[in-house]
Amino acid sequence: MTTLRGRGRVAGLPEWDRCAVMGVVNVTPDSFSDGGQWFDPELAVKRGRDLIAAGADLVDVGGESTRPGAVRVDEAEELRRVVPVVRELAAAGAVVSVDTMRATVAERAVEAGARLVNDVSAGGADPAMVPTVAAAGVPFVVMHWRGQSIDMNNRAVYRDVVGEVVAELRIGLERAVAGGIDPERIVIDPGLGFAKEAEHDLTLLAHLSALRELGRPLLVAASRKRFLGRVLATGDGTPPPARERDAATAAVTAIAAREGAWAVRVHEARASADAVRVARAIEAARDAAGAL
Template identity: 45%
Template sequence: MAIDLSPEQWPLIMGILNVTPDSFSDGGHFNQPSAAIERVRRMIEEGADMIDIGGESTRPGAPAVSQEDELARVIPVIEAIRRDSPIPISVDTSKPAVMRAAVAAGASLINDVRALQEPGAPEAAAELGVPICLMHMQGQPRTMQANPHYEDVVEEVLAFLLQRIEACQGVGITPDKVILDPGFGFGKTAGHNLTLFRELGRFVETGYPVLVGVSRKSLIGKLLGERPVEERLAGSLALATLAGWLGAAILRVHDVRETADALAMCRAVQQA
């Protein structure tokens, strides 16, 4: 099912479904198709507009996953969900072979934390013709939080994303297929993340849909006195509401019902 990215629908809620053993929040919970389907059904009931499925953890320090393992994790789950529901599916991957197999299985958006920088990825995305989310990441997951440094984090992240848009256009990906993600938590300190969030409007002003993913992240834990993952709901909702108010198009979240309620209040005020 195609994803409607028209501004009238913003912000859309992207429910997170990690089919990995080691994701920072829900690793190992939904590895089997039956468990994944039940989770997806619940997220749909709670108000999810789309589901983002990932088979490789990109938490800080996460090891690389082979193409074969990622395919084995992701494709059966996408196929099972597609048989069960028409909900739009996003695949969280950087590998061209996984992109192709996922779209063939029923995915309709590619969410790439490496912004199509892997060999063959731009060409695969262009060939598939589905929307692509380009994310900024300084370094790689295994080392990205070792010592992130920027002279001007907003300008540098924005410049990188604009360069990747240009690269996409060079292989035939049209502007209407591009989504931008500043990459909160990916090679950035808490200070960098806060500055990017405060200046989110700079990214919205590009005219491209902006995806924000901060749900349950370490930024929230640090700001609230080292709160564990399971105690970061209020912080996640506060940032989701702020992102929606600032013009984000897509919010990638774990807690769908609570986020939908928070956004409903935000919309009510905006429309009053």
Template identity: 45%
Template sequence: MTGDLYIRPLHISSEKDSLPGAAPLLGSGAYYSAAEVTLRSSDGSIARREIVASGEILSWVRNKSPLHAHKAVEILKKLSAKRPDFAGLDMTQPQIMAVINVTPDSFSDGGDRYDPARAVDDALRMRELGASILDVGGESTRPGAEPVSEDEELRRVLPVIEKLAEAGALVSIDTRHARVMREAVAAGAGIINDVTALEGDKDSLETAALAGVPVILMHMQGTPQTMQDNPCYQDVALDVFDYLEKRVAACVAAGIPREAIAVDPGIGFGKTTEHNLRLLDAQAQLHGTGCPLLLGVSRKGFIGKLSRNEEPKARVAGSLSCALAGLERGVQMFRVHDVAETAQAFAIARAIS
């Protein structure tokens, strides 16, 4: 059989004794007792998909598709391996990334922090409340958003980044433009967070490699202007995995160390509500990339569609539900608007478990 192999850990728990034959997950004190194992044909169709006990995965693959045995060994090693620190942050603990949009038109908080002084004050307050990363963006990438010039984007973000860096904060620059990446890092940004996975600008990959800071690669189908027109996938969880795995390989080939790469499935970026739900459920499969995971789902539109069509700022409870689902599946970083609420939810969930 040709094609590819995917392993999604299931029945994840910190209680090893309650999971007979459980395998370690991410060296984080979590274990999984079973996995959804998928064999995909070269045409993208599903050849076989079964739930397999964690201790039997390798023998199952050797029996069903011997050519994939080596790939199975590689994935299982990545699933069990402890993630090194990312940008100096401990990946065995959940890390909160605060959204700092210095824009007039972001979908949820556009205009709230358009004033640089307000953006800085709010960002530092979010750090006090539990955010370990402050994600500064100067261009909205909401569905249908129009691009802004690089000069304007820089005018918005650089004063904020400089002040936050001076205060000792870990800042990420949320941009898809190489020039903005370069100047933001020079101003003190310590992470590049790109919704185009360093593909949106022909110079982004080289720029990120030369910058020498960690990168976050997100999956997006289409562009902000077109992504919600008619998103289509053969299997969204597998397609997103394939894309991110290829982008990780491209970054490594360009000289970015694997330990300096994180991946983001891009909830809401070229996905229907059904696609988003499938990705949220299948997040643990992305641990097979060998990279830390970032989940950005805060206040997004599908939450309202599944509830009572609430406005973005009234979607906090739904956002927390998604974040907790990610926490249960081993996600390490969470991009959120509501820092205090997320930190509280994590503290209680971890205390219970």
């Protein structure tokens, strides 16, 4: 079992004594689970503050939905949505991540106080992203991605999902390092729900240890996703609404923390914040018993 030391440290970010909790702030009208709730910038800032009060260690601000089938917004609109929210939350002392596939948005968000760039395309959507992040000297999330949301479901074809995801993440990691990003500032993410069916997501969660081959801290973003709806579906196959999947999300959080994840990305912080603390207490008890 992975110990605290095995979670890895991300240069440029605080070092938590357990799996960290990243709270989601969607400044969008069309995200899959809470689209429109926090579209107003003032509401988005309040949401970020509330997530921190509920136990989130950092908040991830995004202005573009990446749900399956989503159509991209233009750059000016994404900037309008994201930058003021990042600026206010950072000014209030929050550790802020920006969720974007655009280098210009990443650059402006970092200037506004963001300390982490979370690009679901791992730099694949914008050739300027990797050099921009390298120049900014901030941490970067390399997520497994096979293409834009509009048609990503068509790309969910695997012979060996664990082996292929690890191999493709390795390519993304090497591309980021070759582009000048310090490897000590890189986080990896298996991209649950991105070009993956439910069985792929579950298999990846069952083999999180395989991702440690890449030698970088791991972010697990399972919150409210389709595969949880599939698991929780009623007898006729009807999944519960996304907002009714938070208990299942907390279950994944506990598993991810137990498996040594650096952080989990969630829509509601309280249950996951409790879960990571319980997982850490169990880990500490196991370590103490082993030392006897």
